[in-house]
Amino acid sequence: MDSIGQARTxxxxxxxxxxxxxxxxxxxxxxALAGLSKGRYFGFPxxxxxxxxxxxxxxxxxxxxxxxxxxxxxxIVTVVSVFFAFFGALAFARYDWKGRRLFQKVLLLxxxxxxxxxxxxxxxxxxxxxxxxxxxxxxxxxxxxxVPVVTLVIAIQVYSFDPxxxxxxxxxxxxxxxxxxxxxxxxxxxxxxxGALFAFLLSWGNFPLSLYTAGVDSTIPKWLYSKMVxxxxxxxxxxxxMSTLAAAALLLGGGAVLAIVRRRQx
Amino acid sequence: xxxxxxDAPAEAKTLSLRLSPGLRSxxxxxxxxxxxxxxxxxxxxxxAFATPKxxxxxxxxxxxxxxxxxxxxxxxxxxxxxxxxFAFITVALLAIVAYPIAYGLNRVFGRFSGLVSxxxxxxxxxxxxxxxxxxxxxxxxxxxxxxxxxxLGLGAGPExxxxxxxxxFGMAYVYLPFMLFPMTLGIAMIPRDxxxxxxxxxxxxxxxxxxxELPLAMPGILIGMLLTFVLAAGAIAxxxxxxxxxxxxxxxxxxxxxxxxxxxxxxxxxxxxxxxxVSGLALFVLSRLDLDRILGRR
Numbered sequence: 001m002d003s004i005g006q007a008r009t010x011x012x013x014x015x016x017x018x019x020x021x022x023x024x025x026x027x028x029x030x031x032a033l034a035g036l037s038k039g040r041y042f043g044f045p046x047x048x049x050x051x052x053x054x055x056x057x058x059x060x061x062x063x064x065x066x067x068x069x070x071x072x073x074x075x076i077v078t079v080v081s082v083f084f085a086f087f088g089a090l091a092f093a094r095y096d097w098k099g100r101r102l103f104q105k106v107l108l109l110x111x112x113x114x115x116x117x118x119x120x121x122x123x124x125x126x127x128x129x130x131x132x133x134x135x136x137x138x139x140x141x142x143x144x145x146x147v148p149v150v151t152l153v154i155a156i157q158v159y160s161f162d163p164x165x166x167x168x169x170x171x172x173x174x175x176x177x178x179x180x181x182x183x184x185x186x187x188x189x190x191x192x193x194x195g196a197l198f199a200f201l202l203s204w205g206n207f208p209l210s211l212y213t214a215g216v217d218s219t220i221p222k223w224l225y226s227k228m229v230x231x232x233x234x235x236x237x238x239x240x241x242m243s244t245l246a247a248a249a250l251l252l253g254g255g256a257v258l259a260i261v262r263r264r265q266x
Numbered sequence: 267x268x269x270x271x272x273d274a275p276a277e278a279k280t281l282s283l284r285l286s287p288g289l290r291s292x293x294x295x296x297x298x299x300x301x302x303x304x305x306x307x308x309x310x311x312x313x314a315f316a317t318p319k320x321x322x323x324x325x326x327x328x329x330x331x332x333x334x335x336x337x338x339x340x341x342x343x344x345x346x347x348x349x350x351x352f353a354f355i356t357v358a359l360l361a362i363v364a365y366p367i368a369y370g371l372n373r374v375f376g377r378f379s380g381l382v383s384x385x386x387x388x389x390x391x392x393x394x395x396x397x398x399x400x401x402x403x404x405x406x407x408x409x410x411x412x413x414x415x416x417x418l419g420l421g422a423g424p425e426x427x428x429x430x431x432x433x434x435f436g437m438a439y440v441y442l443p444f445m446l447f448p449m450t451l452g453i454a455m456i457p458r459d460x461x462x463x464x465x466x467x468x469x470x471x472x473x474x475x476x477x478x479e480l481p482l483a484m485p486g487i488l489i490g491m492l493l494t495f496v497l498a499a500g501a502i503a504x505x506x507x508x509x510x511x512x513x514x515x516x517x518x519x520x521x522x523x524x525x526x527x528x529x530x531x532x533x534x535x536x537x538x539x540x541x542x543x544v545s546g547l548a549l550f551v552l553s554r555l556d557l558d559r560i561l562g563r564r
């Protein structure tokens with residue numbers, strides 16, 4: 001009796017998960033369809049497909065600038081946030097220190113915060129400092145939100161780390177730097193790698209922070225939004241699809257590297 | 267004089283040596299949070315008390331902005347009400363939608379659960395505008411749904427776009443991962459032998475769920491609820507892209523005050539009230555949770 005019930009529960013869970021996943025990817029597919037349709041206005045069923053809008057998007061000088069801005073911001077955010085988050089995660093999970101509980105909670109606040117409000121608050125702050133918004137200020141804004149997320153990602157790896165390994169190395173006469181390089185970093189490598197992947201992808205797709213803090217420098221999500229509001233062209237779904245594919249490729253590539261790192265460790 | 271200048275660096279050095287390794291590791295993040303999170307919030311607070319429609323922050327102190335907000339002639343409270351109501355409903359919807367999936371990730375999918383998690387994480391990396399716009403293409407006249415129904419001879423599709431219901435749908439859609447992953451961590455905290463023991467002692471499946479599984483998974487579920495509530499309370503894109511202004515959310519009022527209206531002090535006062543509600547709730551819930559247990563320290 002119970003096992004029949006359990007089998008039913010399992011079947012329901014599988015079906016439910018599949019349905020929700022279909023719903024999650026449905027709009028992304030709709031966008032892909034619109035970008036590949038011939039003609040200025042989207043209609044379904046699609047009468048004729050063409051690569052016209054993809055071609056126009058790839059050729060557009062404006063789009064090149066957007067990709068450059070988004071890429072540059074994401075790369076800098078990745079490098080800086082992994083550095084901050086690596087030490088942040090050690091403080092979060094590895095060391096027992098007086099302020100740890102408080103630090104854990106303070107760190108979560110930017111994550112638990114509406115991003116449009118954070119973007120506007122940063123805009124006011126930059127204004128008070130006399131800094132005009134540009135892609136550099138967008139980097140700072142992304143960091144405020146992404147460093148805590150990456151810290152959490154790396155911290156989960158740090159929890160499974162055995163501190164006695166570091167102590168054993170120290171007892172055997174290894175210097176602090178040597179321990180960091182030969183013991184701590186290699187063990188935490190999978191966490192650091194997934195943290196870097198998160199940092200890049202979250203920065204690449206971020207809209208609300210860039211909207212307020214990037215000033216005249218536009219990014220891909222910012223441009224897409226402005227064109228959705230006014231001046232729609234099928235380049236909007238085309239660029240949206242390309243940006244999604246780029247993120248997927250990076251996630252797959254990053255996931256493959258992560259799997260290799262994990263296997264080498266095992 | 268010379269002695270003191272020589273002493274100062276030496277004293278600073280011993281002080282830095284006395285910092286615990288934890289505080290030393292935390293310091294880069296703490297500096298970032300003070301300069302990039304605390305300072306902007308202080309600036310917002312300062313603007314909230316400045317003369318309305320001015321930019322002379324730190325020079326005047328007035329409650330006029332808050333008075334304007336609570337003035338009955340002003341209808342801004344409806345935006346607050348809508349945002350909080352929608353946030354509550356989003357949390358309830360997501361708790362129901364995400365629980366079976368979170369349970370499945372722990373108990374049903376086995377070696378596929380890594381793949382399934384990645385499929386749920388991925389949308390986080392696609393700008394939410396792109397995904398919400400995809401729903402517009404799905405629901406719009408002659409869009410995917412309407413076009414497919416006409417093509418099949420089922421008549422026109424339902425007109426759901428630009429209604430409050432579609433805004434809720436969009437919010438549940440965008441914030442699903444924020445409920446799912448904390449919930450999954452929470453369910454992972456349930457020791458299996460405890461469930462087995464309860465079953466051996468004759469507890470029914472409903473009773474096991476209510477008395478054993480749910481209480482043990484609660485910290486993770488609470489984090490998910492808090493996260494989705496806070497994010498949904500500050501949501502803006504769903505109402506703008508899918509809702510077509512049928513409901514004005516509070517984040518939109520704040521944005522309008524900052525941009526078109528150029529009334530930074532009023533916008534700051536609104537933002538400050540939202541921040542007070544949201545972070546008050548966040549700090550209250552977080553103070554009751556043991557993050558070490560949830561994230562995996564044994």
